[in-house]
Amino acid sequence: MLLTGCGTSLERGYLPEPVTENGPAIITFWNYTWIAALAVGVLVWGLIFWCVVAYRRRSEDQPLPPQVRYNVPMEILYTVVPVLMVAVLFGKTVELKNQLLDTEQEADVTVNVVGKKWSWDFNYVDEDVYISGEQASALSDGEEGVPETLPTMILPVDSRVEFVLTSRDVIHSFWVPQFLQKLDLIPGRVNSFQVVTTEEGVFQGKCAELCGAYHSQMLFQVEVVSQEEYDAAIEEIRASGNTGQLGEDLNIYPLQEDQVDKLPEEEN
Known part of the structure; x- marks a missing residue:
């Protein structure tokens, strides 16, 4: 698995070296997509580990935390933010797709x-x-x-x-x-x-x-x-x-x- 990365570069997201004019735009989109995904992952993993540590049961006599059926601000947050993220990703994907499939210019x-x-x-x-x-x-x-x-x-x-x-x-x-x-x-x-x-x-x-x-x-x-x-x-x-x-x-x-x-x- 490690050898498959030989000859590649972190700057281009470990993609092959491009030999066309569209290559840099594809690499930029690829890298920013991974950065956004990793940022979300780090946030989610951090919250999980924080909850595991901060709310762990410390003794047998410790009561259960308050049990709530819903939290409106939290539910709005984790509904709206992902929708916005997907919308931005979709928009940028369509923009790049249109650029890659544009055949309006006369070909040599x-x-x-x-x-x-x-x-x-x-x-x-x-x-x-x-x-x-x-x-x-x-x-x-x-x-x-x-x-x-x-x-x-x-x-x-x-x-x-x-x-x-x-x-x-x-x-x-x-x-x-x-x-x-x-x-x-x-x-x-x-x-x-x-x-x-x-x-x-x-x-x-x-x-x-x-x-x-x-x-x-x-x-x-x-x-x-x-x-x-x-x-x-x-x-x-x-x-x-x-x-x-x-x-x-x-x-x-x-x-x-x-x-x-x-x-x-x-x-x-």
Whole structure:
């Protein structure tokens, strides 16, 4: 349990180091939530221990304390204060959620992320190319070289990326831990969110929704590179013949008409 904390930081609440623009806001919300929860916990624990010590029975002859049926000021206190705390927490949660799911700004790159049992397809909408993933065979064989067999999404650094999430079969969940946010892929529905990449590197991704026998092997990678490297990677994909988009015809549960309208125009 202690080793799982290695490489993390108290300042960010032991969350992974963020690599997107939204990361600091998520960490701030996470830390203040824990501070508020610990403050309430310390208060409650302190009152419990105080009552145990101050009102303990000191002798056999000690009479019972006065027995009262209710205490109106106390009941108002422990009803109103929790309601106010929950209201503030709810309001801040909605505020952060709206920020994380805001897709009003124009994206530099739009990727249709498609979940399937048990791998991923990545449609680059504006570039009109795609990456089709297969489940890493080395995982079940216990061999080395698993990262080389995983589908890898290439993204440019310092760019706004919109992920348009769809599923070919069952519910999956698109999760890159260092993005500090994830979102479900639901059959017959389109979900989306945006991130602004801030750091180059290779980051691990996975499905975060139990989706069947090989859910644990539904892995992928995100490689954030310079704009020049990104352009070269797109051209390499195009030269390999992966042009066009992997469409709705591969889905077990096709999107409804009102959901198709939510896909980027190039895929409609």
